[in-house]
Amino acid sequence: MTDLVYWNWIASKSWLTPIVAAATESEVDVEAESGSLILAGVLLSLVIVYFASKLGGEICAxxxxxxxxxxLVGGVLVGVSAFNLLVFPESGCTADDSLIISFLQQTAGLTPEATPHVFASYSEVISLLSELGVIILLFEIGLESDLKELIRVGPQAAIVAVVGVVAPFAMGTAGLVYVFDVPVIPAIFAGAALTATSIGITAKVLAEIGQLSSEEGQIIIGAAVLDDILGIVVLAVVASLVKTGEIQITNVVYLILSAGVFLIGSIVIGRLISPLIVGLVNEMKTRGQVLLTGLSFAFTLAYIANVIQLEAILGAFAAGLILAETDKRKELEEQVIPVADILVPVFFVCVGAKTDVGVLNPTIPSNREGLAIAAFLIVVAIIGKVITGFTLFGNGEINKLAIGVGMIPRGEVGLVFAGVGSASGALSEATEAAIIVMVIVTTFVAPPFLRLVFKEPEEAKETPATTEN
Structure with missing residues (x-):
């Protein structure tokens, strides 16, 4: 009996009508209650996000x-690792773990029946705002980048990216198999997690220290973009290996070709149509024409990238590069800043909030094996990226150490690998914990190290001038 026939049969029984009506009325009440409280949960979450981001940011500054x-630290404190103010279902948390839910129950009359729906819904909204935040961030970074400079350093960026993927993957996988006796598939998955680079975190730090437009900064950004593409391919290959026990060559080829065609095609076509976009903007008489047109273009390319199984951030970055070559660049940069100030902190705080530093507790026996593996992965993760800068031979004036350090943070990209591995059942608890610890450490140590390695050459240059005077 189908559901439709069943409920028609129920409705035909007059003695059941009051019961059916009561059940339907109850569902309607829950939905009506959920609607307003989902918004309340989103608003409270944003208050927490902005407070954590500004407090942490001001202290670090x-x-x-x-x-x-x-x-990032502010996110850790308000997240699953500490105060449980901002927790998410994908982190294994339930509504009972959320202090926002408790607050809504005590102040807004949230009922137990509506609690799971409200928790899942407002958490999903915040996660979506976080994804929008990183899209806006990469669009802003694209606007601040120089396409001609990226093309000029393209071969160098490609070398850095390839070495930054192959070296940590090979060292990590081999070490886990032969030193720690980890099974081959989990070892490959952990090795794959080492290949990632969080372009969002590195780009934000480079912008903050005024090095985004430097030659080193452009090499890092170019290499990080290529890293994302290669990382997507590696993740697809490993996921295919876990599911089928064999690598599907056609899927790998498709990902490589689609990534190359998208990036090159979007830039070439974008440069051809950008004069039309500028002409359209110049004809508009309403406010916000530059910002809304620019964001529409960025979201369109992000959508296309997402549809062809690439990262949406690549599309947003390409859109920024294209519009940076128009005479609207400066105006668009200025107008995007307030939008970035609203959405980008959501991304960074959420990355911290979803990171469980409880896996660092050595007093828990189940964590010890993971910590030993994590120590190995951290060493490989750092060395495997730092050496990338030193593969650029014949470039004596380039700060090669800065390039390598800029490739270190794994951030949300590494967490994606850990999440996919966990969902597939390929990773043991120890290996999953080790990957998470590696992501935490590389994410948090890279920003201060990056600032340090960029500062040292500047101080070295200033010293001779001071001596001469």
Whole structure:
């Protein structure tokens, strides 16, 4: 009996009508209650996000650390690792773990029946705002980048990206298999997690210290973009290996071709149609024409990238590069800043909030094996990226150490690998914990190190001038 036939049969029984009506009325009441309280949950979450981001950012700025590091730490404090103010179902949390839910129950009359729906819904909204935040961030970074400079450093960026993927993957996988006796598939998955680079975190730090437009900064950004593409391919290959036990070559080829065609095609076509976009903007008489047209273009390319199984952030970055070559660049940069100030902190705080630093507790026996593996992964993660800068031979004036350090943070990209591995059942608890610890450490140590390695050459240059005077 189908559901439709069943409920028609129920409705035909007059003695059941009051019961059916009561059940339907109850569902309607829950939905009506949920609607307003979902908004309340989103608003409270945003208050927490902005408070955590500004408090952490201000503290770090005053002790000469990148504010983005403070946003990440602020996220850890309000997230699953500490106060449980901002928790998410994908982190394994339930509504009972959320202090926002408790607050809504005590102050807004949230009922137990509506609690799961409200928790899942407002958490999903915040996660979506977080994804929008990183899209806006990469669009802003694209606007601040120089396409001609990126093309010029393209071969160098490609070398850095390839070495930054192959070296940590090979060292990590081999070490886990032969030193720690980890099974091959989990070892490959952990090795794959080492290949990622969080372009969002690195780009934000480079912008904060005024090095985004430097040659080193452009190499790092170019390499990080290529890293994302290669990382997507690696993740697809490993996921296919876990599901089928074999690598589907056709899927790998499709991802490589689609990534190349999208990036090159979007830039070439974008440069051809950008004069039309500028002409359209110039004809508009309403407010916000530059910002809304620019964001529409960025979201369109982000959508296309997402549809062809690439990262949406690549599309947003490409849109920024294209519009940066128009005479609307400066105006668009200025107008995007307030939008970025609203959405980008949501991304960084959420990355911190979803990170469980409880896996660092050595007093828990189940964590010890994971910590030993994590120590190995951290060493490989750092060395495997730092050496990338030193593969650029014949470039004596480039700060090669800064390039390598800029490739270190794994951030949300590494967490994606850990999440996919966990969902597939390929990872043991120890290996999953080790990957999470590696992501935490590389994410938090890279920003201050990046600022340090960029500062040292500047001080070295200033010293001779001071001596001569």
């Amino acid at each position: 005053r002790i000469d650390l990148p504010p983005v590091l403070g946003e």
